[in-house]
Amino acid sequence: MSVVPPAPFADLCSLCKDLSDLSAISGLLGWDEQVMMPSGATSARARQKAAMAAVIHEKATSKQLASAIAAAKQISSQLGPFESATVRDADRNYEMAVGVPSELERKIASKEVESVHAWVAAREKSDYQAFESHIREMLALVKEKAVSMKPSAKTYDTMIDVFERGMTAERLTEIFDSVAEPLKIVLDKVLDMKEKSTKKVHPALLGGDDWDVHKQAQLSKDICQVLGFDMDKGRIDVSVHPFTGGAGQDDVRITTRYSKELPFEGIMGTIHETGHAMYEQGRNDKYAGLPVSDALSMGVHESQSLFWERMIGQNVNFWHAVLPKIHEKLPHTKQVSAEDLFFAVNQVNRGFIRVDADELTYPFHVILRFELEKQLVDGTLDVKDLPSAWNEGMRKHLGVEVPNDKMGCLQDIHWPSGAFGYFPSYTLGAMTAAQLFQHLKTEVMPDVEDKLRNGEFEGVREWLRSEIHEVGSLYPSLDDLLQKVTGEPLNAQYFLQYLEDKYTRMYA
């Protein structure tokens, strides 16, 4: 049964789709900048991006859009669930955009460029003092923006909500508290087993000249297509920092990087980005260009990349499935077994750098940043004391002594670029991935491990598509989505159990 939606809804859709097309263009500008643009075009591209942002801001806060939303709200009761979620989200997006003075947006955009620039130099020299005034100013601006977006909400909650819709600092504290101590016990246990074990990574898997980057690229591309990335509606390229971007759901572009020294970085990175990309490619066609088809949150996005990277790519059965391909493309691995590959991609180490962290230590990097952000925003921590607070936190959570600020509080681009509130999404994504996989295995597809071993990924992908991708932003938070899909809100126990089971078995 198909009901023709009333005219006010159609008017709203048309404005939303226009905005979506303009955002897709911004996406292309960003992708091109990282992948194709000649170096001499940097400042021209900054101007182009600013011009585009101004156009989008103008349309996102226009009186025309406000009236269309108001008219659609009037007939909201006549609409189906996706349609009324569209009205709800159009309204939410409008309210968040219209509250922020364009002068403030402009100030943030220009400060961001300056701050990131200063951060690059400061990190290079491990000189936090040279960066201090920038993070202070950036934080103040982002706080101001959060207050103007939602004057009645708690400031840090608004910052989190931008990336992780419906999430609060209080709920995050609850989630992270439930996991920090037990995870520390698992980590200690695993590292202890590792130390006592005689098992070593197979020498053929340590990198070196045999790992030709062209062969790695071919292999990665093969794997990415086997998993289900649609090359008719996307591309794979190389960039310095891997990401997934592009120009809308019909044009999803993965980037990755390959090195001979870190032979799994390319393959695992590609699998990760493939997860992001399939979420984008899997958006609901029926509501294309409408806010309800948007990815729900960064945490959900990360759950999709980590589902494929960790639940699949770090699963021994996956390596059984792709072993012939590995042997074929990288002949020097002929003596290597699926177990060897599995072992190689599941190495745990206490380290300083978040992006190099394994799945067991990663949450501590995130929890540290969450604790610091909370204090920075409520004023109980001054930016001048950030390095010492950071180093103390690393001692507490991971038991390591940070040698310098380059390896410490200067390592990430998030704060320099104003993305306070972003970090929790990484771990929410990891936990969500584990909860989804556990549910899939016990309730939906009991033979999923056999399927993976046989290289049958379609069923898994289609399940994610129908349960997560096509659902888009229908349910307004991660907890709501998980409740719908798995019967309970986010529950970190699945994540803990997954880690304990896997690593215990690996060292058994």
Next chain:
Amino acid sequence: MSVVPPAPFADLCSLCKDLSDLSAISGLLGWDEQVMMPSGATSARARQKAAMAAVIHEKATSKQLASAIAAAKQISSQLGPFESATVRDADRNYEMAVGVPSELERKIASKEVESVHAWVAAREKSDYQAFESHIREMLALVKEKAVSMKPSAKTYDTMIDVFERGMTAERLTEIFDSVAEPLKIVLDKVLDMKEKSTKKVHPALLGGDDWDVHKQAQLSKDICQVLGFDMDKGRIDVSVHPFTGGAGQDDVRITTRYSKELPFEGIMGTIHETGHAMYEQGRNDKYAGLPVSDALSMGVHESQSLFWERMIGQNVNFWHAVLPKIHEKLPHTKQVSAEDLFFAVNQVNRGFIRVDADELTYPFHVILRFELEKQLVDGTLDVKDLPSAWNEGMRKHLGVEVPNDKMGCLQDIHWPSGAFGYFPSYTLGAMTAAQLFQHLKTEVMPDVEDKLRNGEFEGVREWLRSEIHEVGSLYPSLDDLLQKVTGEPLNAQYFLQYLEDKYTRMYA
């Protein structure tokens, strides 16, 4: 001495620069579509381009822009020549844009997609009848647009003016009349000499497996940089139809194509596009983003590509300069001399297809189209009679019998896409290139041939840069520009003389 321009001028500049940045984004969308975009994104890209076009049209016809122009006109007498040309051109662009109803723009854009689509199918089957209604409708729409742009001007003049600013059908008739008969005599003479000559293209230069496309690409890239293309502000890629595009003067992107069967298509095509690209890269930085820095016309643009392709690339001294590079990159050419290469790239034939035509026959293809357009627009030729008029014209101008409409009036994309008035630019460009080179040789750089033989291209490039590229649209027509640079308006005699001299010497 630097004078601060008055505030109304600065306001206008800011609006113009914004428009220029948005156009650059459109440029990128177009480049990406041809070079990078996955096939499944075709309709999404069409929507994105339409959204962008609507944004640009809105800004190009805004009341804010109209007031800024009016204010700047008031203080025009206080401005320098580039500044007042900026006001003049902003006004011209505004008037041309504001006259056209956006409904008509939309109709043309959507009809264009349909018409090009129908043309592709009709050309494939050489079925003019299947295309007739489309060209009829397209022509009617484009006429309507021309009338709305300049109600008091002659319709075909307005169509020409869009591409070749300041040009009229009357002046074109005068120029083409001065060249048609004498050129026919030269062509007959050259073909006669060719027939009687025993000189043949060297077998190593006929194409084949030795012409590895990767080696060709390397060679072309080398040559393009030697000529002066700045790779920090541009790229070279491969596309089905070579073109020069990109995202503004700091991001100029050449595309080309290579084949083993037509070994010079890639190299000569790259040189041609390099000429276009250096015009774009050579725009006046001081007036970046202002209309006065825009390329003056398609004819001037073509004069720059053809200057490098023909005056340089088809000059024997160029091949002396690059001979060692050719031998190095294509070892199978070791026995080939610069004279052999020169001879190979200067082959003349009577053919049916414009894009395959040599410099001697090309003007006849253009004159034919000009004559037909004139009659189509004034109604003396009905579109149903186009094929017979075409075939008769080919008989008259080139003495050939067109075998079918695919090789005849269905060969070009211009009419299907509504670009009536474009064709003359090709030959105006060729004539301008010859006139510029003759002036350079006799008045500016008497040793230019020696310089070319030594591979010293910088002086030539810098002369073009200061006389043409940086001058932009300062002088409002090709004739005005040539008057300034060479002391006389366009004079086709230089073109005739160049052709007669070169080919007579070649067969001597």
